[in-house]
Amino acid sequence: MKKFVKLATVAAAVNLITATSAWAAEPIVIGMQAPTTGSEATYGQDMFNAISLAAEEINADGGLLGGRQIELVSGDTACDPQQSVNAASRLASQEVVGVVGGYCSGATQPTLKIYGDADIPFVIVAANSTQLIPANPGNAFMINSTGADQAKTAVDFFAGQDIDKLAIVNQGDAYSQDLADLTRDDWEKAGHTISAFEVVNKGEQDFSALVNSIRNSGAEAVFWTAYYADGGLLIRQLRQRGFQGIIAVGDGSNSPQLFDIAGRAAEGVYAFSNPTADFLPAAKTFISNYETAYDTAPGPYAPLAYDGMQLMAWAINKAGSTDADAIIQALASADGEAWLAGPISFTPQHTLARSNFVVLEGQDGKWIRYQP
Amino acid sequence: MAWYDLFLQMIVDGLVLGAFYALVALGYTMVFGVIKLLNFAHGDLYMTGAFVGFGALSLVSGVFGAGWPGIFIAMLLSMLAVGCLGVVIERVAYHPMLTAPRLSILITALAVSLVLQNAALTLTGGQYTAFRTDLGFGGFSLGNLFLSWNQIVLVTTAAVLMIALELFVSKTLYGRAMRAVAIDKDMCRMLGINVSAVIAITFFIGSGLAAAAGTMAGAYYGSIWYFMGFLIGLKAFTAAVIGGIGSITGAMLGGLILGLLESFGTHIPFIGSEWKDVFTFTILILVLVLKPTGLLGKSEVERM
Incomplete structure (x- = not known):
C-alpha cells in the first residue's frame, strides 16, 4: 500500500x-x-x-x-x-x-x-x-x-583474488573456446600462469580424470567458459573431490538452473553476467x-x-x-x-572502455551481486 | 600430488567409470549371446532407467529418504520396470524378426533406440533434469588419494550385481539354459527348453542391469537428460568388444579395462582431455582389427 x-x-x-x-x-x-x-x-x-x-x-x-x-x-x-x-x-x-x-x-x-x-x-x-x-x-x-570484455572482467576478478595458477575449461564450441582463448591470452599477458587448459566433450558425465589433472596442476582457481548443464556437473565433481580453490563460470552458465544441477556445490561459485536489472x-x-x-x-x-x-x-x-x-x-x-x-567511456573505436560485466556469487541457491 | 598418488587416483577413478561401463556392457553381451543381436537400444534403456529411477526416488523418498536406502529402493523399482520394458521391446520389436536377416533386426534396434530417445526428448522437453539426492560429498583420504563414500557404495553395488549375475548364470537351471541357448537354439528346442522364455529372461536381466547403472549414474552425477545413453551405449559396446562379445566375464573385464584406459588416456602428455573419446574408439578399432574375438571371446564358425 x-x-x-x-x-x-x-x-x-x-x-x-x-x-x-x-x-x-x-x-x-x-x-x-x-x-x-x-x-x-x-x-x-x-x-x-x-x-x-x-x-x-x-x-x-x-x-x-x-x-x-x-x-x-x-x-x-x-x-x-x-x-x-x-x-x-x-x-x-x-x-x-x-x-x-x-x-x-x-x-x-x-x-x-x-x-x-x-x-x-x-x-x-x-x-x-x-x-x-x-x-x-x-x-x-x-x-x-564484447566477449573480449568478459575475458578482461575475468582476469581482473581472478587477479583481485590473489590467484596465480588458473585452470580454464571449455567445451570446444566457438563461444566457449573464444572466451577461453581470450582469457588465457590476457591472463598470461598479465604475467600469471595457466596451469591447465582443458576441453570437455559435450554430453560427458564423468569428469574425474579432468578433475585430477586440474588438482594435479596445482590450480588455485578454475574458470568454466561454457554452459550451465555441464558446468553444474563439473562444479559438483570438483567440490566432491575436494577442490577448494575458487570456481568461476562465464555468462553461459549464470542461469539459476546451475543450482539445480550442482546443488550445494554451487554455493560460493562466482559467475560473470551482463548487467541485467536484478544485479x-x-x-x-x-x-x-x-x-x-x-x-x-x-x-x-x-x-x-x-x-x-x-x-x-x-x-x-x-x-x-x-x-x-x-x-x-x-x-x-x-x-x-x-x-x-557501469560507467560509460569510449575507446577510440567507440567501444566501451571499461567492461560492464558484473560478478555474481552463488548464495543459498541464488545469484547475488558480488562486492569485493 | 606425487606421481604415485596420481596413479592410484586414476585407478580409483577408472574403477568407478569401469563399473558403469561393465554393468551396461553386460546387457550388450548377454543379448548378443542368446540372439546374436547388437542391441543398440541398450544405451537408451540406461537412460530410461535413470528417468524411472528418478521418478521412483521422488515417490519413495518420503518414506526412505533420498540417501542411499531410498536410492537402492528406487534402483530396484527401476530395474523391475525397465526389465519389463526390455522384455516388451524384445516381444514387440525383435521377436518377429528373429528369423529375418541379421541386418533387418539391427536396423530395428536402431529404430527402438530412436523411439526411446525421442519419447524422452518429448516428455522432458530436452532439458536437463536435476537428480536431487541427499548424498553428501564425504569420503576419506589416504595420503593424497581421495575416496568418496559414494564411490565405494557404487563400486560395491556394481560388484554385488555382477557376482549375483555370475552365480545365476553358472549355478541355476535358467542360467544353464541361457548358456545352452547361446550355443545352439535349435538343439535346445528339441530338448524341450523354452527358448522364448530364456530370451525373455535374458532381456529382463540385461535391461535391469542397465537401469541399475542409469539410476546410480543419475544419483552420483546429479543430472539426467534424454541423450545420456548415447555415448555410454557406444562405450559399453566397446567394453563388450574388448572383453569378447558374448562373454559375461569378458564384459565385466572389458568395462573395467576401458574405464582404466580412459582414466589414463586423459593424462597422456600432449594429448589433452578433448582427445579422450578419440582414444577410446581407437582402441575399439584396434581390438576389432587385431583380435576381433576380444580378450575372452571364442571364435565362432558361422554355421550355414
Missing part, C-alpha cells in the same frame, strides 16, 4: 511537470531501432519500453536544451538485415537527431552506413559483435561489452517504474537501452544543440557517465 501511494505521488508529479512544460519549444525527435516482430520481438519490445521510460523521465525533468521535449519514433528491424535497412532509411528520412537501439549484430551492421551517410549519431545498446567495429563510419557508439543496485527504482508502466519485469537488455537513451540525452545537452557533429563529439567525450549499468 505504501509503495502504491508513493508511486501515485510520483505519477501525479510527473503529470504536473509534463503539463507545464508541454508548450515549450519544438520537440527533439529520437529514433529507436530494435526488432519488434519476429523471433526476437520480446527483446526488442523490452528495449523500446526501457527507452520510452528514460525519455519520459527526461521530459518530466524538463526535457533537453532548456525545455524541448523528446519525441520518439520507432523502427522495427525484425532482426533481419534487409528490413533493418528499410527501418533505418525511414528513421533517417524523418530527420531524427539521433538513434538509440540495435539488437541483432547482423541486422545492425548494415544500418551503420545509412546513419553514417545521413550523419546521425547512433548509440548501439545491445548488439556486441566485434564485426561492428570496423563497419563503424565514426558516428556509432557501442555501450554493450544493479542503481536499478531498483527503474525496476519498479518499469513494472508499473508495463506490467512485466524488465528483460535482459532493458538497463542498457535505458542507459543508451540517457547517454544520448546527456550528449545533446552537452553539445548544446542538435548538430550531429557536436553530439558525436560529446558522445566521444563521455567520461565515466553512469546510470543503471
